[in-house]
Amino acid sequence: MIPVSTPSLGKKELEYITDAVETNWISSKGGYIESFEKKFAEYCGVKYGIATNTGTAALHLALVCLGIGKGDEVIVPNFTMISSALAVQYTGATPVFIDAEEDTWNIDASKIEDKINKNTKAIMPVHIYGHPCDMDKINKLAEKYKLFVIEDAAEAHGAEYNNKRAGSLGDVGCFSFYANKLITTGEGGMIVTNDKKIYDRAKSLRDLAFGDEQRFLHKEVGFNYRMTNMQAAIGVGQMTKIDKFLDIKRKNAKYYSHLLKRLKTINLPVEKKVKNSYWMYGITIKENSKLSRDEIRKKLYDEGIDTRDFFMPMNEQPFFKHLQSDEDFPVSKKLSQTGLYLPSGLSLNKKVILDICNKLKGLYE
Numbered sequence: 302m303i304p305v306s307t308p309s310l311g312k313k314e315l316e317y318i319t320d321a322v323e324t325n326w327i328s329s330k331g332g333y334i335e336s337f338e339k340k341f342a343e344y345c346g347v348k349y350g351i352a353t354n355t356g357t358a359a360l361h362l363a364l365v366c367l368g369i370g371k372g373d374e375v376i377v378p379n380f381t382m383i384s385s386a387l388a389v390q391y392t393g394a395t396p397v398f399i400d401a402e403e404d405t406w407n408i409d410a411s412k413i414e415d416k417i418n419k420n421t422k423a424i425m426p427v428h429i430y431g432h433p434c435d436m437d438k439i440n441k442l443a444e445k446y447k448l449f450v451i452e453d454a455a456e457a458h459g460a461e462y463n464n465k466r467a468g469s470l471g472d473v474g475c476f477s478f479y480a481n482k483l484i485t486t487g488e489g490g491m492i493v494t495n496d497k498k499i500y501d502r503a504k505s506l507r508d509l510a511f512g513d514e515q516r517f518l519h520k521e522v523g524f525n526y527r528m529t530n531m532q533a534a535i536g537v538g539q540m541t542k543i544d545k546f547l548d549i550k551r552k553n554a555k556y557y558s559h560l561l562k563r564l565k566t567i568n569l570p571v572e573k574k575v576k577n578s579y580w581m582y583g584i585t586i587k588e589n590s591k592l593s594r595d596e597i598r599k600k601l602y603d604e605g606i607d608t609r610d611f612f613m614p615m616n617e618q619p620f621f622k623h624l625q626s627d628e629d630f631p632v633s634k635k636l637s638q639t640g641l642y643l644p645s646g647l648s649l650n651k652k653v654i655l656d657i658c659n660k661l662k663g664l665y666e
């Protein structure tokens with residue numbers, strides 16, 4: 302079976318995690334945490350990094366640090382992974398969904414302004430599958446209405462917009478280091494920001510908001526969202542290869558697109574004036590295809606090729622039922638019905654990609 306994703310772990314990760322274990326620094330104290338935070342923040346082109354136990358926690362923590370809570374509204378894409386909207390839900394604020402763009406699959410920035418009202422506090426763009434959102438438009442709106450911008454960059458390590466890396470494009474950037482992300486710590490996440498106040502607050506709230514003068518006197522509701530030194534040790538190892546990983550993703554995507562560009566029944570991913578990190582290589586099945594997305598996935602699976610559906614729209618999630626109006630989200634609905642991603646792991650090579658593409662094309666012969 303060719304899997305959709307595989308992490309790439311090597312000698313460095315083993316060396317550093319062994320060091321963490323041998324020196325007994327296995328909790329969230331220990332040198333690898335700060336080292337990982339520094340290296341990753343620097344990579345993103347920002348001053349501060351705060352490592353967390355998951356990407357979902359990073360998003361939640363970022364929202365709390367910005368003071369978002371009950372009664373507030375946060376604009377999120379309707380087409381995204383559940384964590385973006387869930388993080389808003391955790392704070393007690395209400396996620397407000399916006400449909401997707403047909404080509405980039407990102408939040409359609411031209412539809413945001415209509416949804417802004419006096420309760421709106423923030424916009425959370427998500428760089429879907431590694432393609433940065435239309436940040437100029439989003440930041441202009443944020444400036445006009447005094448909103449925060451929280452990037453969910455969990456799928457976009459190393460992606461660039463106007464030559465700036467994802468994570469540095471808003472007030473706060475959030476990343477995930479889950480095993481299928483560009484670099485991994487097994488489970489893990491990080492907030493990155495240039496704002497010292499957000500940094501200080503995030504550091505405190507990540508660690509149960511222990512008191513400054515009296516340690517066990519807590520003035521705020523904190524969380525235990527700490528990353529362990531063992532995870533950070535893996536992260537430091539991964540950082541030595543992040544450029545290489547990004548290069549592999551981009552080269553593989555280019556090769557997929559080269560091989561599939563003549564197939565008239567599918568749409569390929571785009572790269573519109575940005576650097577797409579091509580975290581996952583997604584395609585959508587056109588209406589003229591005699592095979593449905595589900596049929597294609599099944600047939601590829603039978604040939605030993607694993608794929609994944611695109612996300613289900615947020616407005617169709619059962620626990621967001623109470624938010625549902627009669628509003629339509631035609632683009633995200635269509636994406637969820639026609640989209641899939643092909644194997645995109647770091648261990649792919651040209652021969653395997655050629656084989657996958659030949660099998661996909663073969664389904665139409």
Ligand SMILES: *Cc1c(COP(=O)(O)O)cnc(C)c1O
Nearest residue numbers: 355356357382384455456477479
């Ligand atoms: C992976 C991911 C997250 C969060 O991931 P965790 O599994 O919590 O680390 C958040 N948003 C998006 C868009 C993601 O793809």
